[in-house]
Amino acid sequence: MDFRSYNRQALDLNQQVVDSIAEAQFDLPTPCGPWTVRELLSHMVSQHLRFGAVARGEDPEQACPLDKAELGEDPAETFRAASAIVTAAFAAGDADALVLLPEIGRPVPLGVLISFHLFDFVVHGWDVAVSIGAPYAPPAELTSLAYEVGGMIPDVSRVPGGSFAPVVNVGSDADALAKLLGLAGRDPLWRGL
Numbered sequence: 001m002d003f004r005s006y007n008r009q010a011l012d013l014n015q016q017v018v019d020s021i022a023e024a025q026f027d028l029p030t031p032c033g034p035w036t037v038r039e040l041l042s043h044m045v046s047q048h049l050r051f052g053a054v055a056r057g058e059d060p061e062q063a064c065p066l067d068k069a070e071l072g073e074d075p076a077e078t079f080r081a082a083s084a085i086v087t088a089a090f091a092a093g094d095a096d097a098l099v100l101l102p103e104i105g106r107p108v109p110l111g112v113l114i115s116f117h118l119f120d121f122v123v124h125g126w127d128v129a130v131s132i133g134a135p136y137a138p139p140a141e142l143t144s145l146a147y148e149v150g151g152m153i154p155d156v157s158r159v160p161g162g163s164f165a166p167v168v169n170v171g172s173d174a175d176a177l178a179k180l181l182g183l184a185g186r187d188p189l190w191r192g193l
Helices: 004-019 037-055 075-092 110-132 140-150 176-183
Strands: none
Touching: 004 075, 004 110, 004 140, 037 075, 037 110, 075 110, 110 140, 110 176, 140 176
């Protein structure tokens, strides 16, 4: 499956949320503790730049050190520009080419890397939205695809210091977004405001 158009859709949803961040909200807590909204946004921009570099066959550390992206004077515009960079890199890349993003730890086909990016950003859209009290309702198809990808996360990624928190049990009657969030180690009832 080609995840590129779905990833673009997730980034468009993220941009709507990021565009709604007020200046006073950048220091609010997020479900990705201990990160604030500003720190989470820096992580998100960093990931765009790093994934884009890997898709182009370049060193991600040269593109941006992990979680160290500068947001500049206009964080929403910085996010928009970084989204355009990763989208262009994904579009130009060969989905079957093996690529290595250090935080994943092993080479994977670019198409798989794109699916990981999709999963991450459907969840991060919620992270930012719930932190600032903004609406967030990804389409069911996008949520379902992200859930399928999230099911491939190895347990070794869920240890202390790993990329993901342990799965949160949300119950079988939870909606699709809540199930996705639980799979990503989020409590769907988290409210920081």
